[in-house]
Amino acid sequence: MEQLTFQLLDASYEVIGPEARVLLWGRTKTGERVLLFHRGFRPYFYIIPREGFSLGSEEIEQVKLLSKPKSPIIDVSVVDRKFFGRPVKALKVTTMIPEYVRVYREAAAKLGFVERVLEADIRYTMRYLIDNNVYPLRWYRATVNRVEKGGYRVDGTYEIVGSLEEVEEEEISDPLSDLRIMAFDIEVYSKEGSPDPLRDNVIIIAISTQEGSKAIRLDVEGSEQNLIKAFTREILKEDPDIIVGYNQDRFDWPFLKERSSKLGVKLDVGRRIGAQPETSVYGHVSIAGRLNVDLYNFAEEIPGLTLKTLEEVAEFLGVKKKSERVIIPWYRIPEYWDDPRKRETLIRYALDDVESTYGLSGKFLPFGAQLSTTTGIPLDHVMAASTGFRLEWRLIREAYKRGELVPERVERPPASYTGALVLKPEPGIKENVAVLDFASMYPSIMVKYNVGPDTLVRGNEEVSDDEVNVAPMVGHRFRKTPDGFFKGVLLRFLKWRRDIKSRLKRLKPGSPEYLLLDQRQRAIKVLANAMYGYMGWSGARWYCKECAEAVTAWGRELILTAINHARKLGLKVYYGDTDSLFVDYDKEKVEALIKYVEEEMGFEIKIDKIYKRIIFTGAKKRYAGLTVDGIIDVTGLEAVRGDWCELAKEVQLEVLRIVLIKGSTREAVDYVRRVINDLRSGRIPLEKLVIWKTLTRRPSEYKVDGAHVKAALILEKMGYKVAPGMKIGYVIVKGHGKLSDRAKPFILASPDEVDIDYYVEKQIIPAALRVLQVLGVSENELKMRSRGQRSLFDFM
C-alpha cells in the first residue's frame, strides 16, 4: 500500500466480468501519467412509491424479483431523501453493471407501487465522480497498490484500495501547468466540392506542441497509410494530455477515421492500446485517456465576431495576425498542392493554422479548466456542453450534497411567458447620459424572494399571506422559509465568488495566480447568471416556468419603480432595457437615485457607463454612443450585425464617428456620397460586398428561401456539403426576378457581375440613413453627388 498524489484528467469505466470498474486517468507531480482503477462502486437508482404505499418488505421483494443473473440486484434498501424540498422515503436499488440500471428502471416503473424512478439517467462515470465529490483537474491523494496491467500507455497502473481525498490547494496552482498540449490540423485534397473521405486524400497533417510545429506530408511520406502512421507515431511520442483542434470533432477526426478504415490503418492514438477515437451521440469525439478539445466550441461563444474562422478568431484574440501569415481559401488547396512552386506556401498555411490553434488553446483552455473544476464535467465535454447542461451538472452535485433527489429529464413542449421591459427611446442626440445597471438583477431577485421550484406554492395549497412572497402581475407565490434549493445554490455561488474576489484583491493584477482566480470567478458568474434562464428552459430537470415568469415580473416592477423615482427626482429617463436605465447625468440626482434603489428598494445599482454623446435611432435596442473615454459603442445597429456587407457596416461606423465626435452632419453626408461614388466606379473590392448568413437548417427544409439559402443550393449542386450552422457568403448579382435568385456564392462571383445598385440602395443607404435620418437627412440627399463630383449631367 502506498499513497499516490495525482491530478485527475479524465474518467471512464470498463466492465470486467461481473462488475464495472472506474478508470481515473491522471498525472503526478513528478510528471508520470498514471491510471487508477477503482473497483467496488456500484451503479444504482431510486424508486419513489405512489401515495398510500409504504415501503416494506413486500415492495422490496417485488424489486428483488426483477434481478437477473448477469447483473444481479445486490441491494434494495429504504432511504430518506428529499424531493423538491419535501422529505421522501425512497428505495435505493443497487446493481453491478451500469447498463443494467436502464433494464431495471424500465422493469421497476411497471410495478404497481412505483410512482417514479429517479437518477437512473445519470451515467455511471458521472455518478462516481459526484458521489465521491471528485472533480476533474483537481488533485487527489489515494491509497493504492501498484498493479501490473498491460494494455495501457501510461507510466503506472494502480488499484485504489483505500481512501481517495482531495488535496487542498495550498497555493493557487494552474491546473494546466505542465500538461502536454498538442494541436493538429489536416489538409485534404478535394478538387470538386467538399472533401469526401471515400474519394479524397489527406495531404498534410500539421501538428504543434510547446516545442514548435511540423507538417507531416503525403509527398514526403510516400503514401497516405504512411502519413497516418506517422501522425499516430507523433501522438504516441509526444503523448499529449490534451489534443486541441479547430472543428476537429466535425471534420478532422471523422475524416481521419473514415480514411483510416478505408486504407486499413489503425488510428491508435489513445492511452488504451487499440482504442480509436470515438464519436458520441452529441458529436463529441473521445480519445481514451486524453482530453480531445474542439476549440471551435469556444470560438462560437465570442460575441462581436461574426465570422468564426480560425484566421479571424486568431486575429481577434491577438494570437496570430492575418497580415503576418498565409491564408489560402479551402477551395484553392488543390491548386497550391499541384503547383510545385506554391506547395511550400500551402505547407506554411497549414503550419500557420496549427500554430494559431495551439495559440488559441492558451486563450480558451484556462477558462475551460475553471468551468471543468466548478461544474465537475471533464474538460473535453465541458467545452462542448451548452450553458444549460453545465449548470445542470453543478446543480446535480449540489442536490447530492443536500440529499435532494434529481428530477428526471422529461420532454415537454416549450411554453413561453412574459419577459423584460424595454422602453422606446425618442430619436435624437443627447449629451451627458449615464447608464445605470442593476447588479445581477435576476439572481438578486431569486435570492430576495426565495424563488425556486421547491418554494413555489403550487395549485390551491393553503398558505397564509405573510408566509409567502407574491410576484407582481402574475401572482405566483414562494414560501419565505426555509431557503429553497436555488436560493441555497445561488448564495453558495455568491459566497464562493466573494471569497475569490477578496483573494484577488491581495494578488497582483496580471500575475498568473490573479488570472487563474479571475477565470474561476468568471466561471461561477456564468453559472449564477444562467439560473434564471435555466428555470425557463423546458428541457431542464428543475424546469419551473412560474419561477422564471415571477422573476421577470419582479424585474419589470423594479425597473418601473426606479424610473418613477428618477422622474420624481427630476431626472430625465431616455431609455431602459431589462435592468438598465439611461438618464441625464446630473451627478446629485443620479446619486440620489442610486441611494433610493439601494436603501429603499434593496437592490444594488451602479453607474455602468457615461456617454458624452449618444444617438438614439428611435428603435429599441439600436443606438450608439461616445463614451467619456472616447470609445464609440454601437448597439444593435447594422455596424455590429453579421448579416450586412462589410462596406455598409464600415460606412455606418464612419458616419457615427463623424456625427458623434465631430458633430458634423454635412461631413457625414459628403462621406457617404464619396463612398457611393467609389462603389459605382468599381473602386471597392468584392470581399467588402459579401453578405454572410447562417444556414440554420438544411436548404430543403426552408419554408421561405432567402438569398443565403439559394446560394447554399448552388454550392450543394456543385458538390459542396452544406450543413446547418455554416455561414454562407454571397453577393447579389445583376439580373431579373427575385432578389434571392440573384444571390451567388462569393467564391463563384466576379466583380463585374455584382449589382451595384442593390448595394447602394439596399446596403449603403439604409445603413447610413439609419443614423442620418435622425439628423433630418433624406435618402435623396445621400443619392446626390457631392461637390466636385458633379458632371454636366447633373444640370440637365
Place this chain on the structure above:
DNA sequence: GCCTGGTCTCTACCC
C-alpha cells in the same frame, strides 16, 4: 395580370 399592403419567415441582435 399587376400592384399593394399586410403577414409570415428568417436572422441576428440586446440584456
Place this chain on the structure above:
DNA sequence: ACGGGTAGAGACCAGGCG
C-alpha cells in the same frame, strides 16, 4: 440543447384594380 423582446429585410399571398 438557457430565457424573452426586438428590428428589419424579403418572401409570400390575398384582394383590388382595370
